Amino acid sequence: MMWMTGKRTDMEMEADLRAMRRYARALSRDHVAADDVVQDAVMRAIERRDQFQPDRSRRRWLLAIVHNVFISAKRREAAETRRNLAFAQIQVDHADPDQEVRADLMQVARAFADLPDHQRAVMHLTVVEGLSYQESADLLGIAVGTVMSRLARARATLRQDRDRQPRDRLRIVGGQDE
CATH class of the missing domain: 1.10.10.10 (Winged helix-like DNA-binding domain superfamily/Winged helix DNA-binding domain)
Structure with missing residues (x-):
């Protein structure tokens, strides 16, 4: 089995994957999330293997992909949180209840969005x-x-x-x- 361009051995591939997983775990502090990041990073590396420059370090290239996948996921999570809060606020804004009922509605809307x-x-x-x-x-x-x-x-x-x-x-x- 060859890794990316066909010049790497199984041991080199395993070493690259271990490094990717270590870095993903350091970033995410969660082994399940780290595995997801590594899986996405490997897919992205395979899809974009033509962008790899053979005169550069493959491991650094792969670790950069891990980093970018992790950051992209964090940005998506933050955007989803903002959308959920905005959704909850819109739900409450359409109602005109008194203050206590409004607070209850906001909690329900947030819980629904979550x-x-x-x-x-x-x-x-x-x-x-x-x-x-x-x-x-x-x-x-x-x-x-x-x-x-x-x-x-x-x-x-x-x-x-x-x-x-x-x-x-x-x-x-x-x-x-x-």
């Missing part, structure tokens, strides 16, 4: 759009049981998040009780 994509999609289709389980399953190309399972997990997550919120958030300070 759901995994597959759960959020099912919940939106069934709860917000009013589609049946079967219609949602057909639209998403999944089984009805999967729709029901995802919806149950989404509801449980929202319920759990709601239960963690303190009930008495407001406190009267100063003055006297009558």
Whole structure:
């Protein structure tokens, strides 16, 4: 088996992969995330192997790809967080409740935005759009049981998040009780 241009041995390939994985772990501090970064980096290296300059260090080139994949993922996560917060704010802005209800709505909207994509999609289709389980399953190309399972997990997550919120958030300070 040859590595990239056909001039590397299996041992060199393994050494490059170990270095890539070490660097990805140092960046992400999570072995699962590091494996994802390395996998994406290897795919990117293969796709762009024609950009490699043979007179330069292959390991440095691969580590640069690992770095760029990691940074791109962090930027995507930050953008998703901003979109989720903006989405939550838009949901609340369309309502005109009093301050306490508004705060509750904001928490629910944030929790909804934080759901995994597959759960959020099912919940939106069934709860917000009013589609049946079967219609949602057909639209998403999944089984009805999967729709029901995802919806149950989404509801449980929202319920759990709601239960963690303190009930008495407001406190009267100063003055006297009558």
